[in-house]
Amino acid sequence: MGGHILSVAIVSGSGGLVGSEASQRFAAAGYDVVGIDNDMRRLFFGADASTLWNVDRLERSIGSGYWHFSVDIRNREAVRDVFRIYGREVEVVVHAAAQPSRDWGEREPSTDFAVNALGTLNLLEATREFAPEASFIFTSTSKVYGDAPNSLPLIELDTRYDIESGNRYHAGIREDMSIDACHHGVFGASKAAADLMVQEYGRSFGLNTVCFRTGTLAGKHQSATSHHGLLSYLMRCVISGTHFTVYGYKGKQVRDLMHASDLVTAFIEYSKNPRPAEVYNIGGGRKISFSIVEAIDRVQALTGKQMNWSYLSVMRAGDAIWWIGDSSKFETHYPKWVLTRNLDMIFEEVHEMNVDRWSEAT
Numbered sequence: 632m633g634g635h636i637l638s639v640a641i642v643s644g645s646g647g648l649v650g651s652e653a654s655q656r657f658a659a660a661g662y663d664v665v666g667i668d669n670d671m672r673r674l675f676f677g678a679d680a681s682t683l684w685n686v687d688r689l690e691r692s693i694g695s696g697y698w699h700f701s702v703d704i705r706n707r708e709a710v711r712d713v714f715r716i717y718g719r720e721v722e723v724v725v726h727a728a729a730q731p732s733r734d735w736g737e738r739e740p741s742t743d744f745a746v747n748a749l750g751t752l753n754l755l756e757a758t759r760e761f762a763p764e765a766s767f768i769f770t771s772t773s774k775v776y777g778d779a780p781n782s783l784p785l786i787e788l789d790t791r792y793d794i795e796s797g798n799r800y801h802a803g804i805r806e807d808m809s810i811d812a813c814h815h816g817v818f819g820a821s822k823a824a825a826d827l828m829v830q831e832y833g834r835s836f837g838l839n840t841v842c843f844r845t846g847t848l849a850g851k852h853q854s855a856t857s858h859h860g861l862l863s864y865l866m867r868c869v870i871s872g873t874h875f876t877v878y879g880y881k882g883k884q885v886r887d888l889m890h891a892s893d894l895v896t897a898f899i900e901y902s903k904n905p906r907p908a909e910v911y912n913i914g915g916g917r918k919i920s921f922s923i924v925e926a927i928d929r930v931q932a933l934t935g936k937q938m939n940w941s942y943l944s945v946m947r948a949g950d951a952i953w954w955i956g957d958s959s960k961f962e963t964h965y966p967k968w969v970l971t972r973n974l975d976m977i978f979e980e981v982h983e984m985n986v987d988r989w990s991e992a993t
């Protein structure tokens with residue numbers, strides 16, 4: 632490191648979909664990237680979901696501009712030790728390490744809360760102590776709104792649910808929807824706890840904190856499993872002939888979709904001109920959205936294969952039937968940000984990525 636002043640970006644969850652994209656892009660923007668990831672995704676979801684391959688890829692592609700720390704974010708002292716090395720050279724903290732699955736959260740609430748809520752607190756504290764000028768960027772989730780969107784006036788169409796055209800959220804749900812007094816599931820509650828604490832460190836301590844609440848994300852470098860990484864997992868199932876179960880709502884539940892690189896572009900824009908304690912809903916909006924049955928049609932068309940799937944009429948508690956986020960607050964604050972990948976492009980990229988990996992299983 633030879634004494635010269637570095638611009639450091641610390642990225643937690645650097646082996647994951649969002650963290651690896653952030654590591655690459657901040658490195659390309661001239662930052663030295665410090666990755667924190669202990670491959671806990673393997674513990675959550677099994678060997679297929681390990682993110683070690685992705686950390687190897689970053690080490691190879693970024694080279695000497697990437698330092699990796701296999702540190703557990705639940706370990707406060709170990710997190711402090713990483714921040715202490717780089718101190719005020721840290722200009723950006725991207726916090727993308729998480730237990731990311733709704734179903735897994737129900738299985739071990741204490742672990743879920745320790746990773747998602749306490750892990751976030753540890754990173755906030757280390758930022759406050761060692762890098763108080765840094766931008767602290769938190770990948771929150773639309774799940775902080777729990778099932779509140781289900782109280783909107785839903786209408787059932789042929790392949791998806793929608794909301795009535797006169798509704799104030801018709802263009803997408805804004806940040807003024809309450810996150811209170813609804814059913815979140817354990818995962819949604821631990822992420823909401825973290826989201827509130829991130830905001831609080833902006834308000835109470837003046838840190839440049841931001842929460843990005845996203846719907847579904849996709850991209851090339853995702854280690855998808857049945858519990859997390861819906862689009863990539865669907866693609867894997869159709870390619871490998873694996874059975875897929877659709878839960879509830881006739882498969883007409885809706886999600887908006889965004890490529891991880893468009894989310895990271897938003898991180899970069901924020902870090903150039905940070906505003907404390909901000910919260911943004913961000914995603915593909917109405918234009919880049921899908922229902923499960925529409926997604927099944929698309930993956931069948933792309934692969935030329937029939938999907939082996941069945942339907943279970945089980946409603947998952949705390950699940951929103953319709954999630955389309957309205958990104959207009961972010962677009963107003965950061966007018967240079969635009970979405971660069973449409974629905975076709977994202978599906979094609981996920982298809983390409985899965986075809987090499989899973990074709991042999993057929």
Ligand SMILES: NC(=O)c1ccc[n+]([C@@H]2O[C@H](COP(=O)([O-])OP(=O)(O)OC[C@H]3O[C@@H](n4cnc5c(N)ncnc54)[C@H](O)[C@@H]3O)[C@@H](O)[C@H]2O)c1
Pocket residue numbers: 643644645646647648649650667668669670671672673682702703704705727728729730731746750770771772773845846847848849853854860
């Ligand atoms: N992928 C999506 O569709 C989506 C949608 C909305 C919100 N999000 C949120 O975005 C964030 C990133 O999502 P992702 O898809 O990149 O997840 P991911 O699982 O691909 O990546 C998370 C990474 O964090 C690591 N990790 C987990 N626990 C850790 C711990 N205790 N210490 C250190 N590292 C740990 C994992 O090993 C993994 O590599 C999450 O907070 C998630 O809740 C994701």
